[in-house]
Amino acid sequence: MSIRQGLLALLEQEPMYGYQLRAEFESRTGATWPLNVGQVYTTLSRLERDGLLEAAGQDDDGHAVYRITPAGRDEVRAWFATPVSRETPPRDELAIKLAMAVTVPGVDVRAVVQGQRTSTIRALQDYTRLKADAAEPAADSDLAWLLVLESLIFAAEAEVRWLDHCEARLARVAGDRRESATPLNDGSLTDVTTNEEVRR
Amino acid sequence: MSIRQGLLALLEQEPMYGYQLRAEFESRTGATWPLNVGQVYTTLSRLERDGLLEAAGQDDDGHAVYRITPAGRDEVRAWFATPVSRETPPRDELAIKLAMAVTVPGVDVRAVVQGQRTSTIRALQDYTRLKADAAEPAADSDLAWLLVLESLIFAAEAEVRWLDHCEARLARVAGDRRESATPLNDGSLTDVTTNEEVRR
DNA sequence: AGTGCCATGTAAGGAGTTACATGATTCG
DNA sequence: CGAATCATGTAACTCCTTACATGGCACT
Numbered sequence: 307m308s309i310r311q312g313l314l315a316l317l318e319q320e321p322m323y324g325y326q327l328r329a330e331f332e333s334r335t336g337a338t339w340p341l342n343v344g345q346v347y348t349t350l351s352r353l354e355r356d357g358l359l360e361a362a363g364q365d366d367d368g369h370a371v372y373r374i375t376p377a378g379r380d381e382v383r384a385w386f387a388t389p390v391s392r393e394t395p396p397r398d399e400l401a402i403k404l405a406m407a408v409t410v411p412g413v414d415v416r417a418v419v420q421g422q423r424t425s426t427i428r429a430l431q432d433y434t435r436l437k438a439d440a441a442e443p444a445a446d447s448d449l450a451w452l453l454v455l456e457s458l459i460f461a462a463e464a465e466v467r468w469l470d471h472c473e474a475r476l477a478r479v480a481g482d483r484r485e486s487a488t489p490l491n492d493g494s495l496t497d498v499t500t501n502e503e504v505r506r
Numbered sequence: 507m508s509i510r511q512g513l514l515a516l517l518e519q520e521p522m523y524g525y526q527l528r529a530e531f532e533s534r535t536g537a538t539w540p541l542n543v544g545q546v547y548t549t550l551s552r553l554e555r556d557g558l559l560e561a562a563g564q565d566d567d568g569h570a571v572y573r574i575t576p577a578g579r580d581e582v583r584a585w586f587a588t589p590v591s592r593e594t595p596p597r598d599e600l601a602i603k604l605a606m607a608v609t610v611p612g613v614d615v616r617a618v619v620q621g622q623r624t625s626t627i628r629a630l631q632d633y634t635r636l637k638a639d640a641a642e643p644a645a646d647s648d649l650a651w652l653l654v655l656e657s658l659i660f661a662a663e664a665e666v667r668w669l670d671h672c673e674a675r676l677a678r679v680a681g682d683r684r685e686s687a688t689p690l691n692d693g694s695l696t697d698v699t700t701n702e703e704v705r706r
Numbered sequence: 707a708g709t710g711c712c713a714t715g716t717a718a719g720g721a722g723t724t725a726c727a728t729g730a731t732t733c734g
Numbered sequence: 735c736g737a738a739t740c741a742t743g744t745a746a747c748t749c750c751t752t753a754c755a756t757g758g759c760a761c762t
């Protein structure tokens with residue numbers, strides 16, 4: 307969905323052809339999300355079918371150029387005016403993995419958390435290095451890429467914080483369960499599972 | 507991809523049938539990512555085709571039960587052992603939108619940032635309310651959901667921080683450009699557009 | 707002459723969504 | 735009895751990825 311909108315926004319600026327669109331998209335996002343050329347063409351076809359674009363013949367070099375329509379401009383305006391909804395956030399593989407790790411017996415959750423933490427820290431270091439190498443943004447596309455890069459940094463930092471938080475909470479829960487052991491419910495994994503069965 | 511792995515992990519615990527898998531998945535993630543039943547069945551078919559699952563006949567109530575295979579267990583182990591790669595992070599619609607907003611002329615970037623900030627803050631408040639309502643985690647599935655919820659909170663907080671950072675940087679860039687105005691290139695949006703036109 | 711990039715596609719398949727079809731069971 | 739929910743699917747479609755086909759053009 308974001309590709310569709312992104313390409314449309316690029317064409318709001320000026321008519322372009324397929325390959326050029328990929329190049330512009332990648333230069334503005336620092337090639338953070340490599341974009342397959344084939345997908346550009348299929349997306350352009352759908353956008354044309356939906357009346358948001360129209361084929362504008364060929365340019366001086368013989369490239370098949372697309373032009374945005376008034377309906378397309380409306381779409382772009384609406385896109386920028388409407389915040390990205392966090393009501394149904396995109397599925398987060400890491401969150402799903404941890405949710406499964408704590409509920410499926412026999413998984414070493416601490417190891418999963420630690421492994422991820424190491425990996426995310428490494429990614430964070432790579433990002434930081436990239437940012438250090440980047441000069442002051444001269445062109446708009448430099449600024450755009452810098453913002454994208456910083457969004458990755460902020461997200462990775464949040465992920466590390468969350469992982470640390472998970473570890474703390476896991477330690478606390480393990481402690482609680484050990485302390486609150488009673489004849490009726492010693493808090494072991496087996497008993498919890500039993501409670502689940504009963505509740506259901 | 508995460509659905510596939512998640513369902514497989516659930517079946518590592520015990521054999522289950524389609525509807526049950528959806529229920530278990532949603533109870534462990536607090537229905538954060540509603541899961542379509544139809545998708546469960548198609549995913550199960552593919553998992554069976556790939557030899558990670560096998561049909562285990564019917565249970566006492568006549569449900570079509572699936573059982574994990576040794577290959578499936580290996581897959582689950584590998585999933586937990588391998589960190590989620592942040593090399594090619596999932597496309598972030600918001601980051602793409604802002605990258606386009608700062609490069610396409612005629613877009614009120616500040617308004618986009620502010621609109622998103624308001625929306626994200628609201629989402630954050632909803633999450634916080636949900637967390638306050640949640641009791642201490644008794645069952646493992648409660649703990650899992652709490653962790654998922656907290657991951658959403660951490661991510662939303664990071665998003666707000668990033669948006670504030672964007673605004674600060676935009677203000678700074680605007681100031682720089684106004685100061686460093688020269689006869690050759692004053693860095694205004696209009697000039698940039700002209701340069702683009704000329705390049706074409 | 708060959709290698710590699712530009713350029714425009716098509717094909718096949720995975721993953722996901724919405725919607726529909728079809729029965730059984732359960733509950734008011 | 736009727737409505738809702740459980741349960742198992744199928745169909746159509748979007749989006750995305752990987753891979754392949756084809757042709758031009760440029761550089762060594």
